[in-house]
Amino acid sequence: MLNRFKGVIPPMLxxxxxxxNLDIKRTKNIAKFLKDKVDALFICGTYGSGPLMNQEEKERVIEEVSQEVNGKIPIIVMVGSASTKETVEIAKYAEKMGAAAVASVCPYYYAHSEENILGFFSELVGAVDIPVYVYNNPKTVGYPVTPKLLRKxxxxxxxxxxxxxxxxITFYEFIRELGKEDFDFIIGTEALVLDAFALGSKAVISGVANALPEPVVDLTKACQMNNLNEAARLQTLVLELRELLHISSAISVAHAILQIRGIDSGYPRKPFKPLSNEKMNELKTRLSALKLPL
Incomplete structure (x- = not known):
């Protein structure tokens, strides 16, 4: 297992x-808040509203976030779309802007054959010199990556x-298929950090870490130090924070927590909406009860 990326990687809003309209100043506010707290950024993904942006907007985000981070931590860019052409063009731009890697979901909306999927990734791999990661997100794409497809x-x-x-179980099956190869495995949820690290993964892309990175960082450190009692305690806390993030749209809640923390993170893009007053009050009450040092 390669473990090219390690630690906590927020899928940045x-x-x-x-x-x-795209708000670059506020997007850079988020990057500035995170860059000293986490190990890398994953941009233009689900939390980053990638599917809600056109190519020009994505490229602007890539450029401006790269300038804000200025090489302090690596950036992974989610470049996937329904179109091979657009995916390749964005990947080339990401590489030009200094991205450490690109990631792509399988082409979505249509139910593609394995041949089409392999052709899509073959073109993407051939277009850039930086590493290409596959992003397995069956809920949004409509179909899963299987261990046999991952091998191909x-x-x-x-x-x-x-x-x-x-x-x-799925994560374990992927590792069983390719764990002895020169291949990197990143868990895509803070809910399974303890499990994933026990299997050899060293990195998590965590939605919670967009707004509350500190507990997720503490969890990964406890796992790395093999402090199982502390890791179990922190995994439970992170699960509570994950539950809190889903009292409404997770994107909207993450924006709201950043605002509570004094970070002007702007607004989610419609059809997502800012939290209602009722939900904002619930969020503040539940955050206060957790007694986190914000």
Whole structure:
């Protein structure tokens, strides 16, 4: 197992203004808040509203976040779309802007054959010199990456996996298939950090870490030090925070927590909406009860 990336990697939010336009200043506010607290950033993904942005907007986010981070931590760019052409063009731009890697979901919306999927990733791998990761997100794509498909993706040059199957069994099956190869496994949820690290993974892409990175960082450190009692305690806390993030749209809640923490993170893009007053009050009450040092 390669473990190219280690530690906590937030799938960073993208900020929009009240009318729905891309807000670069506020997006950079989020990057500035995170860059000293985490180990890498994953941008233009699900939390980053990638599917809600056009190519020009994604490229602007890539450019501006890269400038804000300025090489302090690596950036992984989620470049996947329904179109091979657009995916490849964004990947090339990400490489030009200094991205450490790109990741892509399988082409979505259509029920593609294995041949089409392999062709999609073959073109992507051939277009850039930086590592390409496959992002397994069956809930949003419509179909899963299987261990056998992952093996074939590895054989055409894919270098790693972000797994958002939300299943320890599935993650284990991926590692059983390719764990002895020069391949990187990243768990795509903070809910399974303890399980994933026990299996040899060293990195987590965590939605909670967008707004509350500190407990997730503490959890990964406890896992790395093999402090199982502390890791179990922190995993329970992180699960509570994950539950809190889902009192409404997780994107909207993450924006709200950042605002509570004094970070002007703008607005989610419609059809997502800011939290209602009722939900904001619930969020504040529950956060206060957890007594986190914010």
């Amino acid at each position: 993208t900020a929009f203004d009240e009318t729905g 993706l590895y054989e055409i040059g894919v270098k790693g996996l972000k797994d958002s199957s939300f299943s320890s």
